[in-house]
Amino acid sequence: MRFFATCAKGTEGALRRELVALGLGRVRGDRGGVAFEGPMEAGLRGCLHARTAMRMLLELGRFPAPTADALYEGVRALDWEPWIELRTTLAVEATVSSSAITHSGFAALKVKDAIVDALRERHGARPDVDPKDPDVRVVLHLARGEAALSLDLAGSPLHRRGYRAAMTEAPLKETLAAAVLLLGGVDPERPFVDPMAGSGTLAIEHALRARRIAPGLGRAFGFQRWPGYRGTIQSAWDRMREEARAEALPRAPAPILARDGHPKAILALRRNVEAAGLAADVVIQQADARDLEPLADVEPGAIVSNPPYGERLGGAGEGASPAEARVQEKKLGGFYRGLAEMLARHHGWTAVLLSGNPLLARAIPLRPTIDHRLWNGPIEAHLLTYRIP
Ligand SMILES: C[S@@+](CC[C@H](N)C(=O)[O-])C[C@H]1O[C@@H](n2cnc3c(N)ncnc32)[C@H](O)[C@@H]1O
Structure with missing residues (x-):
């Protein structure tokens, strides 16, 4: 599986070092984040331990999308079955920098239509959209005519560790x-x-x-609401959390x-x-x-x-x-x-x-x-x- 962890601009070097130290595979820095590869456990490890990552994305597919129709067809052709069931609620978030599709809201709508149509064709019914608190967050990144479709493992951004009870002016993330x-x-x-x-x-x-x-020990994660969570993902996650707890100093x-x-x-x-x-x-x-x-x-x-x-x-x-x-x-x-x-x-x-x-x-x-x-x-x-x- 291919993952992309995002971070604040200028901090890619710190995130890359963290992911390498976690023993994750094929770690490569990019603008605004770091890519790495491995089984699902690698993404979970990143969520739990990476202190500088903002989001942890699991890439489902990449394809040329020079037009809105190509974007729709490309999304529809992806296999959504393992990730979204009829009872799953979803939301789509898009960032676009493309001359053919300039409006991110429109691009997100196209992606949502394609996913919903793909599932309706198979099951005769469609999942619901919940923009505020979805079970699954789908992320589109469209740049230079290429679409990258991902799922957000973290759900709410990783800077939300769960300890910010009070704010002052200008706090750092x-x-x-x-x-x-x-x-x-x-x-x-x-x-x-x-x-x-x-x-x-x-x-x-x-x-x-x-x-x-570990920075992720005090919070919940998006993937815990995914339909496939119960079973192997959950047991890997529980084991990882237990190991992390045991490593903490008093x-x-x-x-x-x-x-x-x-x-x-x-x-x-x-x-x-x-x-x-x-x-x-x-x-x-x-x-x-x-x-x-x-x-x-x-x-x-x-x-x-x-x-x-x-x-x-x-x-x-x-x-x-x-x-x-x-x-x-x-x-x-x-x-x-x-x-x-x-x-x-x-x-x-x-x-x-x-x-x-x-x-x-x-x-x-x-x-x-x-x-x-x-x-x-x-x-x-x-x-x-x-x-x-
Ligand atoms: C940019 S904020 C720091 C934000 C902090 N890093 C955070 O994440 O919340 C600067 C802080 O300097 C404090 N400050 C300003 N003048 C100060 C002074 N003379 N002595 C001590 N603190 C001062 C302000 O009260 C403010 O909380």
């Missing part, structure tokens, strides 16, 4: 936070501090990794500190850390990031953070006058210099910062050992790693 930790080379066995933790995504993802808790091997300056963020942090079952591993403090001192009596570790960018948090915002924007930029520059001074006190530590604002790198008088471009949703950001002398 869990999968992007995991990619920051992997791409930034953060060692899960050394001390960790996020001085601007917001809702705690980086600290929680670090703690899960440090305790070797406590994180090194201190993990999550701080933020805002009381609202502290409340969200506490709720999320508790929901993730990590209250004994993550210490939470309310304090100004610029006042952080190196932790006493521990070896140097990593300061990992996603400081305010100015664009989403505390930004001058759209419609600000040039004078207002200059004031905002000056304030942010001063704040970043304060952060740079705090970092400079952490001799021997590593700083891993995700920032969408070039002013941050300018405020730090060191050359980054890693400068990696990635996308936080639509915002271009840089992952910067510094070794503090």
